[in-house]
Amino acid sequence: KTSKRQLNLMVTSPTISHFIYFHSGFDKDKCDVYEKSKYECFHHMxxxxESRANLWSACQVEGREIDRIFLSKVKYRIERADSxxxxxxxxxxLQEAHDRNIKIYALFATSNANFSEKNHVIDAVKFNQHCGNETAKFDGVAVNNEYFTSIKKPCIENRAMHLQLLDNLELTRTNAYPLPLHFSVGWHWGWCSVSGNDPLEMEWGGHTRxxxxxxxxxADSVDVQVSHTKSSEMIYRTQKADYQYWVNTQKGKTDTAAYYVLAYCNPAVSCKYSFSPHIIGSSTPTDTCSAGYNDRTEAGMWNRFDCIGNALPYARGGIHFIGGVYSTGIIDTWPKYFAPPKTSSPSSAPSIKPSMFSSGPSSAPSSVPSTTPSFEPTKQLSTEPSTEPSSNPTSNPSSNPSLNPSKMSPSSCIDDKDFKFNGKSCTTDKFKKKYCKQWDKKMGKLVKNYCKASCEFCKEKKWCKDEKRVLMIYGKEYKCKKVKKKQCNxxxxxGRLVLEFCRKKCSYCDRN
Structure with missing residues (x-):
């Protein structure tokens, strides 16, 4: 499985809900082919x-409206909300989404044995408590932990691990309260084999299922990864994924309960798995599918959702994901949705950004003094003295403007007041420079990333740069250029967080 999305597919209600799995979307203007390893091919969504305006447009296509987004890459933006x-x-x-009646779920996707998402969801709850309000808050949490796929077999021998995962999922729901929990599942997880003839049953919570x-x-809602583009196969796999059990036991249980069927629109290893116009490794935007699945278009994807909706009326469609390649314009049959042009009528509120400079002086003096000096000196001396002396005398100006920008001001290079290493704050007299290159092994954090001022680690070129040393992952050495994006978290x-070590590769600066 890869990542996620969703949409509402009932024939009587074409609303869809999908989630954005990556914070970066494919940029056709920079690359012809979707190549995940090329950072320059993607942009933040x-x-x-402006980028959000385009996102909302992609969510409001007439007849194919999207009402739920699972937003990824939020963990490092919200984890310190209680401070x-x-x-x-x-x-x-969040505010702009709610203005458009779109719900936003915070998405967490670590996919490890420890089920770290059970702790991450707490951050979304705290963010709502300390930062949110009635119109700007998370509507739920979504979890994509695919560890179950790796432990499903052997079915009997791994029973203890199966039960532990269910315990962790239950704890995740508890920790997420009062937010509803969405969970992503594989269509075959209820069976020991993909043939669907040998149910993977176990007793848990006093019931054998x-x-x-x-x-x-x-979970309050689920999406099922059917990993196929043929409508008959998608319907078959949805039925094998206990669709009818969900309808009988969960439908209507809450206002947010939902059963989603997932369609991939990012490149996959086989053309039968994704609606992307090319597979992974293709050198051209389109390729031929030898398996015969050549209707790999946006219209083709919607057609499959309509077929599913006709056969299984309570199953909703899900897009995996915006920006890959939905609403990218990678080819004509995958159009990009832009925000409508701004009107010429004046807004009801003052703009946040200043307007462009005028080409000449105004015909009348302003009623208040300007806040910045003019570019040219006045041609005549003022006849009146200034009303207030300057706070500091000026030194002689330089004869030429500087060619390079000045260094970052001290106020923008500060220590994190909440960070402590070995119980010592960055600003305490007991803090030593030798700590700067050390790691907080419990949290996996690099000290100089949080004690920027004390460690003189202020230049963006430095702290947005990968470390030159090597990482050890499962006993194997990695340099940052070899690290995969999914390993960043x-x-x-x-015990070192990969994203704090490989800051450029993992887009650390975009998160902070």
Missing amino acids: WNTT GNCDVIILDT NALQHMFNI MKDDL
């Missing part, structure tokens, strides 16, 4: 007003 660190971009995104049924009873064998 929701960190600016008063309220991310403005997150708040703006298959693994999927237990998961359905824990894990710790290496020495």
